[in-house]
Amino acid sequence: MKRIKILIFIVLLSVGFLFNGELYMLYLDNFQESCYQANFYTDIPTKKVSDDQIIQDFVQTGEKHDVDFFVVDQNIHSAYETETTIYGTKGALQHLASMGIKEGKHQSLFFGEAGVHCEAFKDVRDVTKFDTYYFVGDESKYGDIRSFKADLVDQYSGGFPKLEGSERETWLNLLSVWGLIFGLMLMVTLYSILYYKKETMVRIILGESLIRMFVRNAFADTACFSLLFLLLPQFLQPFSNVKFRISFVILLFVTFLAINVLLNALILRIDYKKDIAGGHDGRGLLRASYLLKIVTTVLVTLILAGNVVIIRDAYNLYRQKDFFEAHKDYSYYHTEYKLDNHLGKSDDDNTAMNHQFYQRFQNKALIYADLTGNLGETYPVILNNRKAIKEVKRQCQPIEQAISSATEDQIYVLIPSFISKKSQEYEYAKEMAGLYFDQNEYGEAKIITYNGDITLTAIHRYNEYETVQYENPIILFNNTIFRMNKDLTGYHWYYTFDTMYDISTQEWESFIREFQLEDQIISKSNVLDVYNHSWDMASRNMRMLLVLSIILLFLEMALIMFIIRLEYQFNAVEMALKKIHGYTLLNRNRRILKTTVFSSLVGILTALILSNILKMPGGVPLVLAGLLLLFLELAYILWRAKKIEKRTISSILKGERI
Incomplete structure (x- = not known):
């Protein structure tokens, strides 16, 4: 059992760290959306204002108001190769590094390579191609950012700063996956304690100290889990950026270790009559498993709802391809006088x-x-x-x-x-x-x-x-x-x-x-080029989200498999008798099916409430995601239960331990 426990932890940890790497690739495509942003129109065809002058204007204004900013140049070379170049002030680049946006080439198992280059804003090449500028700082810094914009608005026009997105979805993804992983491991620990109850009683009778057994088990778990947690990222790092948001993962891991020690302390609770007979009361473990399932259903439903919205929008964009190809000779034109123009x-x-x-x-x-x-x-x-x-x-x-x-x-x-x-x-x-x-x-x-x-x-x-x-x-x-x-x-x-x-x-x-628009705000963009750029970004995000959703579903199904195993472990006689008396597969597994439906409905309702509070995608996409998850879970439960029955019912009837 201990070897199986370690093997399960290795598999789950590997899945979690690889998920981090794939999530980082998605994060690279959208990281700037969590910053305040504003538009500046610096594309002046006559070059009466040089690139050096534009750069100097922005740098000096930033120093005046103590505002750090950056621009982003993203290029998608293929479905498996992207390049992101960031030009920013020193403070902005340091802030981005703390967010995990660092110089170098980053690998991914599913999405190839993403290159990140960070350079000083004063070294930017062709500054006029950047319309959107991003600012470092939270709400308390917004006044300074507005002052920065106000100083430059007459010269370079554009709207005032606003916040388009947040990192909420990234944190929710991390919490869901690692919460599931550590929750599953805690269930395995609790299961192993119940599994070895009779063996524990034998050791007590032979004179072994109960306190010593607890300390040994807790230390062995902590040492083994910590060693694996330290070594696995080193092994997986060449294949993916597994250390993305590692400080948050470490915090969850330390919490897991503390709870795991407390669970090991359950060995100190002895019921001599019951434990020596070899009986296992798994009701507490089952209740904890179902509670974990409700929590994970809420998180997974929220994430899948957001993914459904993005995938739906990407599919909608795909359907527009023929329209824009038919209008490939058309362009969008933008003509506007500057607010402070010499005319x-x-x-x-x-x-x-x-x-x-x-x-x-x-x-x-x-x-x-x-x-x-x-x-x-x-x-x-x-x-x-x-x-x-x-x-x-x-x-x-x-x-x-x-x-x-x-x-x-x-x-x-x-x-x-x-x-x-x-x-x-x-x-x-x-x-x-x-x-x-x-x-x-x-x-x-x-x-x-x-x-x-x-x-x-x-x-x-x-x-x-x-x-x-x-x-x-x-x-x-x-x-x-x-x-x-x-x-x-x-x-x-x-x-x-x-x-x-x-x-x-x-x-x-x-x-x-x-x-007289030569030195005013003008632009021309081919409609097919604009569409192709949008589709490249959307299709890449869609593929990433599909992979991340599959990993989430894999962990959810692993939890369901564990619960079914517990049902047949702790309610073996009941399951066997129901089989003998002709109960259908649905009736025999009524408890887990009913609990699954209930937890899914509670999950959908809770997710709807949280989506309004957190301002995340909700409504129809969220309900559809919840119902899709429920359908997959019910189908998996019936398939898995039927498979376990074939293997275990005969053993149950013979009185064997399963």
Whole structure:
């Protein structure tokens, strides 16, 4: 039993450390999201402001406000090779090192190699390609970070700092996996104590000291586990970065050792009559096992829910491939005067210039703007212009039929036929039309319903371009010719940032010269290049999460296997009698099945509450993840129970020890 216990610990520790390495690869792709970030537009085509001047401006402003910052250049060379270069101040690089982001090449069993290079910000090459800057510091530092931004906003524009993400999911992953591992090991320790009860009684009768037995067992466990914990990372380090967040793992390990010593102290509790007869009371162990299962179900459900959301979004992105390949000649354009420009241009001039840009090239422009989320509603809404709706008509017969009699200079709201006039979504559609198209300018929007199912891709840019494919959205169809005399009250930002244009280089350069944009904020991004970059990141994250989810499920199934083994160990006679009297497999294993369903439902409910508190993905994805986990557990329980029965029932009936 002791050898088996050590072997189990080796396997579980190896799984845990390898999980650390794979989690680190996922962390490398997103580590900067846990820092405050802000946009700066430094891409100045005429180079009137040199790279050296830009670097000097940022470094001096950082020193003035005691703010450390960095930028990140991430390149995905292939599915199994990535390179991340970080340019930062000295304090920022030191902070990142404390987070585990260190110089060097990092290996992974499943995802190849990830290279990390850290360099001083003053040595950055081509500083103008970086739009997003990340800042070191927590909420107490936010005032200094805002002051940093305020000093540079007139020169380099961009929004004020905000926090997009956190490391909560990383810590939750670590806690779930290592909590499961150490929980399983504690169950094994408790099981071994019960297993050797009779042998312990024999040793006491032969005169061996009970205290000495406790000290020897506790010391042997502590020494053996500590030695394995120290040696295994050294052996696995060449294959994966197993020391990621090692201080947190050590804290959990020390806690495990302390609890393990306390469990070994149970040997001091003696019931001579019962123990000498060889009876094992496993009710306490079973209760502890089921309690552990409830806790792990909550954690695993939370993690799987987050993974389901990311995998779902990645699949949604994959479905958009044909759309962007069909528009590979289109680009996104961004034109904006700086806040502190030498031309004396105001916000009104910005609006007029963007109006002019769209008016001039509207016949070469496609608008698939994602307006979802406005007015607090979640039903998808997409804005289409005339050119875009022509494409939609060719691809979606329901839309072609619905707008067959559409007239020019009219705004239409296309609503799926299953949305009733009394529904909240119907009123929402009317409100959206009024919000984006003033009735005094465009007249009242006409509402048309369409039959059948359609799928459309929508585009939205906040800091980065985000694209989503929606089923049966509400469509705002702008069937007008845009003219400068119309005030779109903010609608112009949607065609400024979210519109695809197919214009020539000569037309683009001519517009820049005409509106004196040479040293202002301008950019051009090919839509297929933007999509491919997003897909490379999403597909890599999806593969990583699948591997991490499989490891989590493996540990959860190991716990279930242990519980089933205990059921047949401590309730052997009951199981055998039920088999003889014709109870079905479901009835014979009713207790563990019922407990599994109960713990899963409690887990889902608790996970829903925690997801709201921790601001993690919840709702439908969380429930689906919980139900998926429940289905896998029930199927595994029945399969494993049937397999154990074949091996143990005959031994039980013969009175043998199993």
